[in-house]
Amino acid sequence: MELDDLIGGCGEWLRGTGPESDVVISSRIRLARNLTDMTFPPRADERTKEDAANLLREKILELSPVAFMGYVEVQGLSKLDRQFLMERQLISRELADAKGARGVFIGTSESISLMVNEEDHLRLQGLRSGFDLMNCWQEVNHVDDELQTGISFAFSDDFGYLTSCPTNVGTGIRVSVMLHLPALVLTKEIQKVFQAMHKMSIAVRGMYGEGSQALGDFYQISNQTTLGKTEEQIVQRVQHVIPEILGYERDARQELLRKHRARLHDQVSRAQGILGSARQISTEEAMQHLSHVRLGINLELLDNIDLGTVNELVMLIQPAHLQKLRHESLDKPERDAARSALLRDKLRLN
Amino acid sequence: MELDDLIGGCGEWLRGTGPESDVVISSRIRLARNLTDMTFPPRADERTKEDAANLLREKILELSPVAFMGYVEVQGLSKLDRQFLMERQLISRELADAKGARGVFIGTSESISLMVNEEDHLRLQGLRSGFDLMNCWQEVNHVDDELQTGISFAFSDDFGYLTSCPTNVGTGIRVSVMLHLPALVLTKEIQKVFQAMHKMSIAVRGMYGEGSQALGDFYQISNQTTLGKTEEQIVQRVQHVIPEILGYERDARQELLRKHRARLHDQVSRAQGILGSARQISTEEAMQHLSHVRLGINLELLDNIDLGTVNELVMLIQPAHLQKLRHESLDKPERDAARSALLRDKLRLN
Numbered sequence: 241m242e243l244d245d246l247i248g249g250c251g252e253w254l255r256g257t258g259p260e261s262d263v264v265i266s267s268r269i270r271l272a273r274n275l276t277d278m279t280f281p282p283r284a285d286e287r288t289k290e291d292a293a294n295l296l297r298e299k300i301l302e303l304s305p306v307a308f309m310g311y312v313e314v315q316g317l318s319k320l321d322r323q324f325l326m327e328r329q330l331i332s333r334e335l336a337d338a339k340g341a342r343g344v345f346i347g348t349s350e351s352i353s354l355m356v357n358e359e360d361h362l363r364l365q366g367l368r369s370g371f372d373l374m375n376c377w378q379e380v381n382h383v384d385d386e387l388q389t390g391i392s393f394a395f396s397d398d399f400g401y402l403t404s405c406p407t408n409v410g411t412g413i414r415v416s417v418m419l420h421l422p423a424l425v426l427t428k429e430i431q432k433v434f435q436a437m438h439k440m441s442i443a444v445r446g447m448y449g450e451g452s453q454a455l456g457d458f459y460q461i462s463n464q465t466t467l468g469k470t471e472e473q474i475v476q477r478v479q480h481v482i483p484e485i486l487g488y489e490r491d492a493r494q495e496l497l498r499k500h501r502a503r504l505h506d507q508v509s510r511a512q513g514i515l516g517s518a519r520q521i522s523t524e525e526a527m528q529h530l531s532h533v534r535l536g537i538n539l540e541l542l543d544n545i546d547l548g549t550v551n552e553l554v555m556l557i558q559p560a561h562l563q564k565l566r567h568e569s570l571d572k573p574e575r576d577a578a579r580s581a582l583l584r585d586k587l588r589l590n
Numbered sequence: 591m592e593l594d595d596l597i598g599g600c601g602e603w604l605r606g607t608g609p610e611s612d613v614v615i616s617s618r619i620r621l622a623r624n625l626t627d628m629t630f631p632p633r634a635d636e637r638t639k640e641d642a643a644n645l646l647r648e649k650i651l652e653l654s655p656v657a658f659m660g661y662v663e664v665q666g667l668s669k670l671d672r673q674f675l676m677e678r679q680l681i682s683r684e685l686a687d688a689k690g691a692r693g694v695f696i697g698t699s700e701s702i703s704l705m706v707n708e709e710d711h712l713r714l715q716g717l718r719s720g721f722d723l724m725n726c727w728q729e730v731n732h733v734d735d736e737l738q739t740g741i742s743f744a745f746s747d748d749f750g751y752l753t754s755c756p757t758n759v760g761t762g763i764r765v766s767v768m769l770h771l772p773a774l775v776l777t778k779e780i781q782k783v784f785q786a787m788h789k790m791s792i793a794v795r796g797m798y799g800e801g802s803q804a805l806g807d808f809y810q811i812s813n814q815t816t817l818g819k820t821e822e823q824i825v826q827r828v829q830h831v832i833p834e835i836l837g838y839e840r841d842a843r844q845e846l847l848r849k850h851r852a853r854l855h856d857q858v859s860r861a862q863g864i865l866g867s868a869r870q871i872s873t874e875e876a877m878q879h880l881s882h883v884r885l886g887i888n889l890e891l892l893d894n895i896d897l898g899t900v901n902e903l904v905m906l907i908q909p910a911h912l913q914k915l916r917h918e919s920l921d922k923p924e925r926d927a928a929r930s931a932l933l934r935d936k937l938r939l940n
Binding site: 577 | 852853855856859860862863864866867868869870871923927930
């Protein structure tokens, strides 16, 4: 497949129409699996990694557990293309930065991706728009079952699925939900919420997972433990915690409307004005304004722009996407100019 | 006359088409005169002030040295109306804040105003668009001559015209030019220019004269001495200094274009975007953005807005003008909202 096939759209999971889409951007579940009788990727030599990749690739094509757009050999990609896949949430930073034979199967509509030779031999990811963990889990579980009809995964009766990192041992599951929490940030209540999450063994991360910074008030909430519970229990646990955070965010939004409506209206309207007029803008600044515009739309303070456009822009303004759109490599000042041109075009104000 | 007659327009002097209007907003000349045999206003009792005002009013109507829209009795005006006249540069802060009988004759097109019982019995002011001191002086001198055919002004052979404040004694003339110096502010060269002016006995003040702050990079440049030279010499001196400042400002603009074109384009475009989208905005912030938009128009970085609109807005966004436009008294948050609505309307972007 050609990566350029992806650039036109932006993944089903970003369409902005899933359940609770005023706060929940997307739901994601990934399983970590490793082949039996093969050294796990972090300790494997080049040859073993190649063997594992070839085996998995062959088996997955044979089993064909879902419809795929194709397989992308990540080791053959430029840095730009690897970043592009990462921005699209199709591969992790680890897979982008790893060495040796590795790749990714991309499902149609980008709702399933199978990473080969990331930290584990196989990382199976399901991605859905809005708060939709149950459907996401059903699909991921189905794909996992299908794969297990033809592939033998490393499993211990004592520990469950074996993984490269002990934090993933057991179910190998990570359940995460990307939330948009602008009101909790504006009211400065976000740290309190995060502390409460932490006590419940729920992790909070930035937009691109582990070690990444929050951009534009977007946060990933996920389970921290994978051992001693079934997959369903872990999915249920995250499923159960999210409505609480949604409640906090919605309360904060209503409080802002009640107490500071004029100021909030000013802030979201200016955000739109700046995005529609700037001539150079960084990813960070653009994300922050897009976050405020998104809040403005959800609170019906802005009515001349739709959520789908904003969600699409959150994707398209990222550095690699911008360069893929332009079909050229751009340095930072060129990207800042190209980003502002794209924003002016989509939010045409002048 | 009714003050509401003024609100529709904005004074010939702000039309933005005078000479050197890329940098010079307006040229202003005022003469200070006092009646013989009457105590000067700062030491006069109520009765004397009334007598002086009545005498001057009668004589001026009789002599009719120019066409007037009418005479406004300032002592009968609300604080809002006094501020309105001050914002229009038709009266000084001193006349607005003074006590007792006082007023102002306003010439048609607002290019001449005669203040009665300000610090001196009579302050005669001429105001013109752009850099136009010579025409302004001719008109002011003509009006002064006409007045002297019927009014006897206090004059000493040793000192010249006598005034309440010794700094005005002699010719009683102040020649001032309102300049727009955004590039000197952006390049941080403005203080150097002001220091050079100071050495040449040229004063630099804010938009509303003595003691006022600079707003939106607008500065008033004027002579400091009025004694020992003829009126023509003083006018010539200011006439001579201004082109030097214009040169500095224009050089700074070209340097910005040459070295930081992209950043400057971004800044002026964002200024327009913010003015067209904000939902509440203070006078200070609006003036600053209008200043940058004005710079953008003059450097042909913005082409969907004209200088006349910006000049008009500089006038109309001021607190008293806003309230006169709305025909109601507004508190600060209401003014900030009304100001943003006016700006959005005139710069319609969304």
